[in-house]
Amino acid sequence: MKAIIFSAGKGERMRPLTLTTPKPLLVAGGKPLIVWHLERLAAAGFRDVVINTSWLGDQFEPALGDGSRWGLRLHFIDEGAVPLETGGGILNALPLLGDAPFLVVNGDVWTDVDFATLPKQPQGDAHLVLVDNPVQHPRGDFILRNDGTVSDAVDAPRLTYAGVGVYRPAILDGWRAVIGDTDGAAASPPQFGLAPLMRHAMATNRVTGQHHRGTWTDVGTPERLATLDATLTSDATRR
Numbered sequence: 001m002k003a004i005i006f007s008a009g010k011g012e013r014m015r016p017l018t019l020t021t022p023k024p025l026l027v028a029g030g031k032p033l034i035v036w037h038l039e040r041l042a043a044a045g046f047r048d049v050v051i052n053t054s055w056l057g058d059q060f061e062p063a064l065g066d067g068s069r070w071g072l073r074l075h076f077i078d079e080g081a082v083p084l085e086t087g088g089g090i091l092n093a094l095p096l097l098g099d100a101p102f103l104v105v106n107g108d109v110w111t112d113v114d115f116a117t118l119p120k121q122p123q124g125d126a127h128l129v130l131v132d133n134p135v136q137h138p139r140g141d142f143i144l145r146n147d148g149t150v151s152d153a154v155d156a157p158r159l160t161y162a163g164v165g166v167y168r169p170a171i172l173d174g175w176r177a178v179i180g181d182t183d184g185a186a187a188s189p190p191q192f193g194l195a196p197l198m199r200h201a202m203a204t205n206r207v208t209g210q211h212h213r214g215t216w217t218d219v220g221t222p223e224r225l226a227t228l229d230a231t232l233t234s235d236a237t238r239r
Contacts, residue, residue, distance in 0.1 A: 001046065001100065001101060001102060001120050001166075002046070002048045002049070002050065002096075002097050002100070002102045002103070003041055003048070003049045003102060003103040003104070003105060003115075004049070004050040004051070004052065004089075004090065004093055004097060004102060004103070004104055004105070005037055005049060005051050005052075005105050005106075005107045006086060006089060006104065006105070006106050006108075006163075007023075007024045007051050007053050007057075007060065008052045008054035008055065008057070008083040008084065008089060009054075009055065009083055009107075009108065010054075010055040011023035011055065011108065013221055014220070014221065014225070017222055017225070018055070020056075021056065021059070022053070022055055022057070022059055022060070023107065023108045023219070024060075024107030024108060025059060026225060027229070028110060028219070028229040029228070029229060029231075029232025029233055029235075030232070030233070032063065033108065033110060033219060034051070034060075034064070034107050035064075037105050037107070038064070038067070038072060038074075039070060040114075040115055041070075041103075041115055042070040042071050042072050043115075043116075044114065044115035044116035045116060046072065046103070046115065047072060048072070048073050048075065049073070049075070050076075050077060050093050050096045051074060051075070051076050051077070051107075052077050052078075052079055052084075052089045052092070053076060053077070053078050054078070054079040054080065054081065054082065054083040054084075055083065057076075057078050057079075060076060061074075075096050077092065077093055077096060079189075082191065083191070084189055084190070084191045084192075085191050085192055085193045085194075086104075086193050086194035086195075087172070087175065087192040087193050087194040087196075088184070088189060088190045088191045088192050090167070090171075090172065091172055091175070091189070091190060092189050094169060094172070097169070098169075099169060101120060101121060101122060101167060101169075102166070102167060102169075103115060103118065103164075103165070103166055104163075104164070104165050104166075104167055105163065105164050106164070108163075108219050108220065109162065109163045109164070109216065109219060110215075110216070110219060110228055110232075111129075111131075111162060111164065111212070111214070111216040111217070112214045112215045113162070113164055113212050113214065113216070115164075118164075118166050118210075119166055119208075120166070122166050122167075122168060122208060124168075124201060124205065124206030124207055124208060125167065125168050125170050125201040125206045125207060126165055126166065126167045126168065126171055126198060126201060126206070126207045126208075127165060127207070127208045127210070128142070128150055128161055128162075128165040128207060128208075128209040128210075129161075129162040129164040129165060129209070130142065130144055130150070130160060130161060130162060130209050130210065130211050130212065131159060131211070131212050131213075131216045132160070132213070133158070133159065133160045134160060134217075134218060136218070136220070137160050137218075139158060140157070140160045141159065141160050141161045142158055142159060142161060142202070142209070143156045143158055143159075144210075144211055148208045148209065148210075149202075149205050149207065149208055149209075150202055150207045150208060150209040151202055152199050152202050153202070153203065159211060162212060164212075171197050171198070175192065178197055179192045179196055179197075
């Protein structure tokens with residue numbers, strides 16, 4: 001299985017830090033956020049990782065090299081000056097990802113999810129990792145049913161999407177009809193989010209999920225980055 005790490009965002013909530021450094025390259029616990037992902041991907045047996053870039057994208061390859069230090073092959077794909085969003089980013093990267101299911105990881109989260117435990121062949125179009133709702137997102141995103149399917153259709157307790165999931169390329173089938181007539185969809189290459197496609201697949205029970213009860217942080221503000229850094233540094237000192 002190949003993986004893609006979303007790394008193209010501008011990180012506007014993280015300013016002033018992201019005025020000079022793209023968010024996935026910000027350091028916590030002595031290493032960039034994206035390096036934590038790369039280490040876990042290598043440990044889980046992944047070999048090919050796509051990294052999509054836009055904002056300050058020229059910093060990634062000098063910082064990470066070709067991936068050989070982790071036993072990985074890194075494939076950088078530049079989206080240009082305007083990020084293509086999550087759905088457009090995957091569509092743009094499909095020639096590198098291929099026809100098989102692939103893992104998606106947000107570059108601005110930190111988690112101890114064991115990527116090796118995720119299904120290589122999801123039952124439907126996607127398999128999502130969900131976590132308990134953080135303080136900044138108390139309502140959550142989706143409902144995880146007892147049968148393992150994920151829904152957005154009923155008013156029930158929700159969990160938060162962790163920014164980690166396994167997707168089939170089929171999640172993009174008919175994306176124009178789902179996204180509708182928007183300026184982004186008409187752009188070249190197209191710019192659109194993945195969430196509408198996920199909800200479209202959920203409507204026909206084509207999304208499954210699992211509840212991760214381990215550690216997860218959405219590194220969305222400088223304060224959260226500082227807290228994560230302190231925690232990881234303390235953990236390393238105790239070891």
